[in-house]
Amino acid sequence: MTKHEFEVAMTCEGCSGAVTRILNKLGDVKFEIDLPKKLVWIESDKDVQVLEEALRKCGKEVKYNGTK
């Protein structure tokens, strides 16, 4: 499994809650969210594009920082 780091422009617990629900729905991912740093780490075998698209659904800006 690869661990990816994304920057998501989350501003509140509503945002991190939304990201949590989106990723749980996507399934087959392990993830960690750091709200103050606006970072999301995802461990998954899925394509980066699939992960990024899922994150984008929350309506916030998403940036891929690479693998960690």
Place this chain on the structure above:
Amino acid sequence: ASVVDIHIEGMTCNSCVQSIEGMISQRKGVMSAKVSLANHQGVFEYDPLLTTPEELREAVEDMGFDAFLPE
């Protein structure tokens, strides 16, 4: 136009409100989107020929919020 009230859970602040209003108002068939944080509710004006309340509910849910149509 038709109007649907969707109950929305999981919003915590005005930026949540704005992201939902922004995303949903861009959808095909949606004329207006007004979300209230205090009432946990979104009021959406839509063209019934182009979209349905269920599609709008799903769109809100896709964004990571819990959304329910009125019974």
